[in-house]
Amino acid sequence: MVEIRLHGRAGQGMVTGAELIALAAFYEGKYSQAFPFFGSEKRGPPVMAFCRVSEEPITVHEEISEPDIVVVADSSILDAVDVTAGLKEEGILIINSKKTPSELGFKVKNVYTINASDIALKHFKKLILNTVMLGAFCKVTKLVSLESIKKAIKEKLSEKLPEKVVEANLNAIQEIYDLMEASK
């Protein structure tokens, strides 16, 4: 079982991001579970979302304290939140930042950075960061394929968003995926 923790600010779509990973895994015949950090629902403060992906049915219902992968959508929370807490030693940290891993100075083995915000603003004019971060997530971790995530985006986002917004998300994720370096 792979356990993932996603960090962001409320309103940036990370809770949906976790759900998109869960959907993508389901399309690939895996079992999955996604849930938010449970708290008052308001825009602005740092939030977390969690996701589990497994070849076996997932029966546990518990917060994830030792993730294998951490995704940080908004580096402006780094002063307030210890995003590496509990991250396994061989774990992967993917972070939206203009800086390089060494500049960020995390004592983590596998750090990947990507300037996702500019791409998000280009496609959405708002800091909707879930799909762009998932592009990076797919490329680096290969836990789910880009095709599966795109299918999940189409299914999930079409519920409430107009077609051209869904299109923008698909374009944004492709752009990030192409830009992102593959894993080491």
Add this chain to the structure above:
Amino acid sequence: MIIPHAKPGTSISNKTGEWKAFRPIIDESKCIKCGICQRMCPEGIMGKKGEVPKIDYNYCKGCSICVNVCPVKAITMERVEKE
């Protein structure tokens, strides 16, 4: 015996300024000191009427109500660069 309660001032330690991704910047040359933004600010952290507002960014949540109510459009939102 403990009673659940919160005294005034306890939320001072909760720096809600951490929440924002965009923050308001005031163009002092345009500001007419009308005091509307100061009255409308939900956090009450824009300083005293009659002066150009001094925003306390420790608590400004970036809601941008001030931007919307300013009659002379003296306030703009800019991204918080925390890196």
Add this chain to the structure above:
Amino acid sequence: MIKTREGSRVVADMAAQCKLDVVSCYPITPTSHVAEELNRHYSNGKFPEYITIEAEFSALSSLIGASATGARTFTTTGGQGLLYMHEPLGSASGMRLPIVMLVGNRAISSPLNIWNDEQDTVSQRDLGWIQIYCKNNQEAVDAIPQAFYIAEKMLIPVMVCMDGFLLTHAVEQVDIIDEKKVHAFLPEYNYPLKLDPKNPVSLGVYANPTHYQTFREDLVKDMEKSKEVILEAGEKWEKISGRSYGLINGYKLEDAERVLVSLGSIIDNINIVVDELREKGEKVGSLHIRSYRPFPDEEIKKALTGKKVGVLDKAISIGAQAPLYLDVFESLGKTNTEISSFYGGLGGRGIKLKHIKELFEKLKGNSVKEWIVSEPPTKDMHEVKK
């Protein structure tokens, strides 16, 4: 059809498949998404009437009126919302109205807390509602049609309980049986004394000392009889879904020497620990109590006699022993079984797998009654500054 979707939303989708007539909800965390989805179903014409009200008290009160006219009714709430329904809870059961309610288990104030424990529904256990506790989202979704079946056959309202946040907000694979099969499963609802100008009758009437108790005795007797109907509904549902449901559900129980007992989703976490300890040769098992009211005392006696039992309560009875513990204790009364009471996990202070391991360890010794050692989730993350 298997969907990957948030638990509370699938429950709402299933409810909308049950040929509802009247829905009235006041949204509250953790079931606001149920109310949201029901509203969406209503605007898509899935059921004819949605009564908007200003609070939970009125939600249940409107449904009492609606149900009395022969309408199939549904609502949802949790925590303080359920407490705010307390007054009409008694009317609903006393009037023998088969209302079905989905409760997202949440802590009760004060202090104010939106996270999960079972204090809300457990504190309302004496009022004559059937209470079904679901251990995962699949059970919650399957429980809704069964709840209508049971409620309408016994004319006793049913609370379907699912842990707030842990289940309500978890997106995972759930199989939602399609509408045609649900319709085939559910009989037509026909309240025998429904309010009808052609046959006028007053319901919820006054009863003086001569008569009042007769009604209570009747409700007590029927609550006991509803055990058979719960089993009947479970068997019928198994034919449709392949999943069986009863009053209790044992896991690796037969040769278990030490057993933990609980109501809600914690049982699946307990089962993960059971598997781990079994690998090491420890004879442990668990028992999930699905039907809390009516309480399956005979079944529990059969399942647990002679074992070392630990009852896990996510609720307390302030001033006396923990509620589930007391009921289990009573069932095992004359059997000389060692029973421990572990209570805690309140207000979302999660009970992790490592804490459950410690509980099984404690069962090796003499019986104890104590708070469960646990910790709040991710407490430190937002307080740590570099």
